[in-house]
Amino acid sequence: MQCQLWMGSLEPNMTESFIMAAFHRMGQRPLAVKVMRNKFTGEPAGYAFVHFQTDEESVDAMHKLNGKPIPGTFPVVRFRLNTASREARSNMQHEREFSVWVGDLSPDVDDYSLYRVFASKYSSIKTAKVILDSSGYTKGYGFVRFGNEEEQRNALYAMNGYTGLGSKPLKICTAVPKPKTIVTTQSTTTTTTTSASYNSGTEYNQYYDPSAYWQNYSAWSGYYGQGDQSAAAAAQAVAVAEPVQTAAAVKAQNDDLALVDHKTSLDIDQLNQEFLDPELSLWDSLEASQWFPHEVVEAH
DNA sequence: CGACGGGACGC
DNA sequence: CGACGGGACGC
Numbered sequence: 001m002q003c004q005l006w007m008g009s010l011e012p013n014m015t016e017s018f019i020m021a022a023f024h025r026m027g028q029r030p031l032a033v034k035v036m037r038n039k040f041t042g043e044p045a046g047y048a049f050v051h052f053q054t055d056e057e058s059v060d061a062m063h064k065l066n067g068k069p070i071p072g073t074f075p076v077v078r079f080r081l082n083t084a085s086r087e088a089r090s091n092m093q094h095e096r097e098f099s100v101w102v103g104d105l106s107p108d109v110d111d112y113s114l115y116r117v118f119a120s121k122y123s124s125i126k127t128a129k130v131i132l133d134s135s136g137y138t139k140g141y142g143f144v145r146f147g148n149e150e151e152q153r154n155a156l157y158a159m160n161g162y163t164g165l166g167s168k169p170l171k172i173c174t175a176v177p178k179p180k181t182i183v184t185t186q187s188t189t190t191t192t193t194t195s196a197s198y199n200s201g202t203e204y205n206q207y208y209d210p211s212a213y214w215q216n217y218s219a220w221s222g223y224y225g226q227g228d229q230s231a232a233a234a235a236q237a238v239a240v241a242e243p244v245q246t247a248a249a250v251k252a253q254n255d256d257l258a259l260v261d262h263k264t265s266l267d268i269d270q271l272n273q274e275f276l277d278p279e280l281s282l283w284d285s286l287e288a289s290q291w292f293p294h295e296v297v298e299a300h
Numbered sequence: 301c302g303a304c305g306g307g308a309c310g311c
Numbered sequence: 312c313g314a315c316g317g318g319a320c321g322c
Contacts, residue, residue, distance in 0.1 A: 006318095006320085009318080036319085036320075037321090045319085049321075049322090084320075104313090129315070129316080131314080131315050143314085
């Protein structure tokens with residue numbers, strides 16, 4: 001991946017030297033930082049490329065820093081890091097992705113500890129990510145991505161119930177890849193639209209594995225939640241690819257489409273619950289008013 | 301283990 | 312329990 005990371009969530013006042021200093025304070029030593037700008041207006045584009053000496057170094061930095069507060073920011077801005085390179089991005093769009101969903105993560109588990117545990121057993125591991133909410137607190141689950149299907153399958157049972165990471169046994173499920181930004185296929189044909197629907201079609205089969213149905217149910221809903229047009233387009237793509245499909249199967253697809261809004265209503269309920277949760281409100285106000293990292297204090 | 305509806309593109 | 316990632320490619 002050409003020894004570099006993509007870094008997002010940048011604010012306009014974050015210069016290259018500021019970012020470089022932030023990495024230094026976190027114990028990382030990038031070779032260079034390049035903040036990207038809008039080609040036409042010259043305004044900061046909100047992201048940068050951070051170069052390292054080796055791929056290993058960049059991956060290590062990504063897992064150690066991602067989601068952590070950027071020193072010197074207030075209100076807190078967190079590192080948003082991802083693997084970069086033109087090559088990696090184009091590969092990602094065409095290669096199948098082998099990931100597992102990891103649940104029951106206790107609050108002390110971060111990207112790096114998740115990565116280390118899996119990397120010690122699975123050499124093809126690419127990335128590990130713990131999903132955080134907007135305040136930076138873990139949602140208790142994450143994704144581990146592998147370079148091949150064998151290791152993904154092995155991890156599926158070998159790591160299920162694993163103890164030794166955080167305080168709870170891990171729960172492992174097959175991850176349902178989240179589709180990329182999907183544009184409605186009814187708009188004018190563009191290359192973006194074409195590749196999006198193609199990807200949806202190629203990965204469709206696993207969603208119809210009956211044994212995985214319940215396991216993937218929630219992810220399913222999110223998949224279709226992207227928009228009815230894309231779902232219909234994907235279903236059509238499969239129907240074309242598999243002429244043996246029966247009317248019953250098509251009916252099943254249509255029924256599944258109806259699940260979308262069930263999930264949507266659950267989300268709303270959940271959001272409301274979080275909004276009304278007094279503990280979360282307390283945290284939010286703490287974060288907004290007085291909660292900032294040691295680095296800021298030390299700097300003054 | 302397990303569930304069942306909200307709302308209107310862009311040519 | 313739960314189902315991601317805002318944003319993306321110059322030198």
